[in-house]
Amino acid sequence: MASATVSPILLTLSALFLLFTSTALAQTAPAPAPPGPLNFTGILEKNGQYTYFLRLLAESQVGSQIQNQLNSTTEGFTVFAPTDNAFNNLKSGTINSLDEQKKVQLVLYHVLPKYYSLNDLQFVSNPVRTQATGQDGRVYGLNFTGQNNQINVSTGVVETQINNALTQQKPLAIYQVDKVLLPAEFFEAKSPAEAPSPATKKSSSGSNSNSTASTADEPASADNSGSSGRNMGLGLVVGLALACMGALS
Ligand SMILES: *[C@@H]1O[C@H](CO)[C@@H](O)[C@H](O)[C@H]1NC(C)=O
Numbered sequence: 001m002a003s004a005t006v007s008p009i010l011l012t013l014s015a016l017f018l019l020f021t022s023t024a025l026a027q028t029a030p031a032p033a034p035p036g037p038l039n040f041t042g043i044l045e046k047n048g049q050y051t052y053f054l055r056l057l058a059e060s061q062v063g064s065q066i067q068n069q070l071n072s073t074t075e076g077f078t079v080f081a082p083t084d085n086a087f088n089n090l091k092s093g094t095i096n097s098l099d100e101q102k103k104v105q106l107v108l109y110h111v112l113p114k115y116y117s118l119n120d121l122q123f124v125s126n127p128v129r130t131q132a133t134g135q136d137g138r139v140y141g142l143n144f145t146g147q148n149n150q151i152n153v154s155t156g157v158v159e160t161q162i163n164n165a166l167t168q169q170k171p172l173a174i175y176q177v178d179k180v181l182l183p184a185e186f187f188e189a190k191s192p193a194e195a196p197s198p199a200t201k202k203s204s205s206g207s208n209s210n211s212t213a214s215t216a217d218e219p220a221s222a223d224n225s226g227s228s229g230r231n232m233g234l235g236l237v238v239g240l241a242l243a244c245m246g247a248l249s
């Protein structure tokens with residue numbers, strides 16, 4: 001008698017349990033499917049105002065390196081993408097006066113080997129090592145300050161706001177910056193305050209300028225003594241890339 005009344009309840013309970021677990025599974029399972037493979041340079045290309053940075057990413061092969069590592073990285077990447085305006089506002093010759101190794105370093109200086117949301121960046125401990133670190137045994141760091149998602153990034157010679165996130169989803173964050181992040185390390189031998197004056201464009205710098213004004217033309221390249229075979233290979237690669245660019249333009 002008793003068992004006949006109990007079993008329907010057990011059935012109902014187990015049915016409810018099954019229902020519960022299956023819906024719970026259904027809710028958690030499909031979540032982590034990403035909308036498609038991440039395309040690092042594709043994101044920048046789509047935006048249309050990063051042609052100069054994209055060129056440097058291609059020449060230095062840093063773009064393809066990041067793309068290749070996006071699949072396997074557990075830490076992710078954070079990239080600061082200077083606009084074409086940012087490059088146009090540099091004192092003329094600033095980029096061209098860099099040798100190939102320094103150009104690669106300049107690009108790597110815009111990359112952090114870890115994913116940071118804007119919120120994360122408020123709480124990092126300064127300085128944060130960039131990917132340029134270690135190429136010549138020095139720490140190439142960036143400092144972040146700010147609050148309420150209003151973050152500034154500083155190199156020591158350049159400070160600018162991080163305003164626009166092109167993408168902000170682990171493993172990749174790309175933030176727009178309106179200035180090229182020039183490493184203080186490039187200018188250490190000179191007066192740091194004088195180094196990149198964004199206001200000056202093509203003209204001037206010659207006649208009426210004072211002794212200190214022209215020093216920024218030639219960044220400190222005296223410390224380039226460490227010429228390993230790797231550097232030469234890198235130079236060759238960049239040289240080839242440059243040659244291709246030249247042929248295209
Ligand atoms: C990324 O997108 C660009 C065009 O925006 C395309 O040329 C390139 O092949 C894509 N790369 C990958 C890895 O999908």
Ligand SMILES: *[C@@H]1O[C@H](CO)[C@@H](O)[C@H](O)[C@H]1NC(C)=O
Pocket residue numbers: 037067068071
């Ligand atoms: C990265 O993953 C995507 C999809 O998961 C795959 O199509 C692509 O070949 C992978 N790329 C590399 C470099 O492993």
Ligand SMILES: *[C@@H]1O[C@H](CO)[C@@H](O)[C@H](O)[C@H]1NC(C)=O
Pocket residue numbers: 145146147150151152159160161
């Ligand atoms: C960020 O930099 C701007 C100038 O570019 C300055 O006005 C502002 O106070 C800075 N903010 C912080 C939090 O450092």
Ligand SMILES: *[C@@H]1O[C@H](CO)[C@@H](O)[C@H](O)[C@H]1NC(C)=O
Pocket residue numbers: 126127142143154155156157184
């Ligand atoms: C970056 O922050 C560290 C730690 O606060 C400080 O020692 C260093 O001087 C800062 N560098 C620049 C370039 O602001």
Ligand SMILES: *[C@@H]1O[C@H](CO)[C@@H](O)[C@H](O)[C@H]1NC(C)=O
Pocket residue numbers: 208209210211
């Ligand atoms: C050079 O600059 C110094 C101060 O920076 C100034 O006193 C001097 O008059 C300047 N000379 C010329 C030729 O402009």
